[in-house]
Amino acid sequence: xxxxxxxxxxxxxxxxxxxxxxxxxxxxxxxxxxxxxxxxxxxxxxxxxxxxxxxxxxxxxxxxxxxxxxxxxxxxxxxxxxxxxxxxxxxxxxxxxxxxxxxxxxxxxxxxxxxxxxxxxxxxxxxxxxxxxxxxxxxxxxxxxxxxxxxxxxxxxxxxxxxxxxxxxxxxxxxxxxxxxxxxxxxxxxxxxxxxxxxxxxxxxxxxxxxxxxxxxxxxxxxxxxxxxxxxxxxxxxxxxxxxxxxxxxxxxxxxxxxxxxxxxxxxxxxxxxxxxxxxxx
Amino acid sequence: xxxxxxxxxxxxxxxxxxxxxxxxxxxxxxxxxxxxxxxxxxxxxxxxxxxxxxxxxxxxxxxxxxxxxxxxxxxxxxxxxxxxxxxxxxxxxxxxxxxxxxxxxxxxxxxxxxxxxxxxxxxxxxxxxxxxxxxxxxxxxxxxxxxxxxxxxxxxxxxxxxxxxxxxxxxxxxxxxxxxxxxxxxxxxxxxxxxxxxxxxxxxxxxxxxxxxxxxxxxxxxxxxxxxxxxxxxxxxxxxxxxxxxxxxxxxxxx
Numbered sequence: 001x002x003x004x005x006x007x008x009x010x011x012x013x014x015x016x017x018x019x020x021x022x023x024x025x026x027x028x029x030x031x032x033x034x035x036x037x038x039x040x041x042x043x044x045x046x047x048x049x050x051x052x053x054x055x056x057x058x059x060x061x062x063x064x065x066x067x068x069x070x071x072x073x074x075x076x077x078x079x080x081x082x083x084x085x086x087x088x089x090x091x092x093x094x095x096x097x098x099x100x101x102x103x104x105x106x107x108x109x110x111x112x113x114x115x116x117x118x119x120x121x122x123x124x125x126x127x128x129x130x131x132x133x134x135x136x137x138x139x140x141x142x143x144x145x146x147x148x149x150x151x152x153x154x155x156x157x158x159x160x161x162x163x164x165x166x167x168x169x170x171x172x173x174x175x176x177x178x179x180x181x182x183x184x185x186x187x188x189x190x191x192x193x194x195x196x197x198x199x200x201x202x203x204x205x206x207x208x209x210x211x212x213x214x215x216x217x218x219x220x221x222x223x224x225x226x227x228x229x230x231x232x233x234x235x236x237x238x239x240x241x242x243x244x245x246x247x248x249x250x251x252x253x254x255x256x257x258x259x260x261x262x263x264x265x266x267x268x269x270x271x272x273x274x275x276x277x278x279x280x281x282x
Numbered sequence: 283x284x285x286x287x288x289x290x291x292x293x294x295x296x297x298x299x300x301x302x303x304x305x306x307x308x309x310x311x312x313x314x315x316x317x318x319x320x321x322x323x324x325x326x327x328x329x330x331x332x333x334x335x336x337x338x339x340x341x342x343x344x345x346x347x348x349x350x351x352x353x354x355x356x357x358x359x360x361x362x363x364x365x366x367x368x369x370x371x372x373x374x375x376x377x378x379x380x381x382x383x384x385x386x387x388x389x390x391x392x393x394x395x396x397x398x399x400x401x402x403x404x405x406x407x408x409x410x411x412x413x414x415x416x417x418x419x420x421x422x423x424x425x426x427x428x429x430x431x432x433x434x435x436x437x438x439x440x441x442x443x444x445x446x447x448x449x450x451x452x453x454x455x456x457x458x459x460x461x462x463x464x465x466x467x468x469x470x471x472x473x474x475x476x477x478x479x480x481x482x483x484x485x486x487x488x489x490x491x492x493x494x495x496x497x498x499x500x501x502x503x504x505x506x507x508x509x510x511x512x513x514x515x516x517x518x519x520x521x522x523x524x525x526x527x528x529x530x531x532x533x534x535x536x537x
Contacts, residue, residue: 147400147401147402148398148402149395151398152385152395154377155374157376158374158375159375162372163357166360166385166447167357167386167389167392167393168357170357173395
């Protein structure tokens with residue numbers, strides 16, 4: 001049973017993390033190659049607070065707020081750049097994060113922070129919290145997608161110059177997407193720290209950023225359930241197959257390439273097309 | 283007192299050493315339809331971009347309904363009452379025509395992101411969008427995606443989307459460019475009809491035949507300098523205007 005609980009908890013955290021990137025990249029069309037940095041901020045925040053004997057549940061909002069503040073700063077910096085340049089800027093963020101964390105003694109430097117105490121909820125209770133938060137963010141995402149905010153996000157992802165000539169304050173909407181997405185990543189980070197009882201600089205680097213981007217693209221950019229399914233599946237692959245764990249960047253890189261080449265709209269697109277075909281036949 | 287809808291005064295734009303627009307002045311009063319013409323390189327698009335706020339002028343100012351637009355970004359100028367149909371059509375590709383227009387109809391809902399977050403109903407906007415699409419003759423295409431539609435449709439979509447913003451002034455940047463003669467004169471008729479309903483319009487256009495047909499007044503710019511501004515027939519028969527347009531071949535001016 002313990003193994004299954006670990007699997008489900010891992011899945012739930014990855015779903016939340018992937019959906020948080022989906023909010024920025026999928027909904028608002030702003031690519032990010034450095035999303036793991038925000039998970040890292042949340043994870044370190046929670047880890048340090050746990051070490052100071054603060055209750056676990058209080059570390060979650062703190063993780064969200066700190067990650068969101070950093071997200072706002074990065075968002076401001078990113079307003080001036082688009083597409084490939086935005087990708088490179090956000091990539092810089094994650095390298096900066098890892099570089100800075102490595103040098104800080106109070107963050108454990110290269111070694112990281114280990115021996116984080118467990119929450120009072122037990123393994124099963126913690127799993128329920130993770131599932132609840134992932135589910136809540138998925139529901140929130142679906143709601144936003146249906147709202148006028150989602151409508152505006154669609155237009156910005158489509159062509160932000162057109163959004164502007166329709167009177168839309170593109171910068172404001174982008175900043176909101178960044179803050180929401182990075183805060184949610186911070187929450188995922190707090191859960192991560194509690195799950196593994198350890199945080200280190202290598203847990204939130206470029207590879208993790210690419211992994212989460214792979215989840216979003218494989219699931220179908222912008223599709224809430226597609227991304228959730230892809231995140232659940234891809235997050236447990238390394239646990240189930242040693243091969244995937246050993247060659248993570250190769251396996252995910254190949255998958256990313258394959259999806260972009262043959263099904264750029266991801267799982268969600270493949271399913272939508274098959275449904276259409278089936279309906280056409282009947 | 284009532285202010286003119288748009289007042290452009292002594293606008294000068296320099297790109298490095300090149301003076302693209304040199305002391306341009308232009309006034310549009312309530313209900314007017316003004317054709318903005320000039321040969322290639324006359325600085326028409328540059329002046330349009332000054333009005334929409336994409337380019338900051340080195341000198342001069344732009345007033346909309348008496349309000350100085352200096353320092354306002356494009357989206358703020360739209361909120362202040364400008365609307366623009368662009369020369370290069372830019373539909374939102376992943377949306378149907380109806381969705382394209384309805385988004386603009388919802389300007390009140392999208393003004394504040396936080397109220398947009400809690401607004402879900404699109405019925406009123408969809409209804410109004412359908413009316414506007416009917417107005418520009420695109421009702422049948424309302425649920426189609428732009429990718430498959432010909433240029434003539436997309437030009438009309440630009441106009442419908444601009445109208446959806448309930449503008450004080452409509453800026454049209456070469457709406458007829460790329461259309462065949464019958465499409466062009468149909469769209470020109472529509473522009474005339476919109477103006478007849480009381481909407482002030484500034485029409486940048488190369489199609490002189492249509493401009494002379496529908497615009498009571500024209501503003502001519504040549505090499506960045508304002509050349510003439512007044513009633514169409516009077517201005518277009520001035521020798522200096524003909525000279526500018528025809529490059530000296532005054533014989534061709536009769537037709």
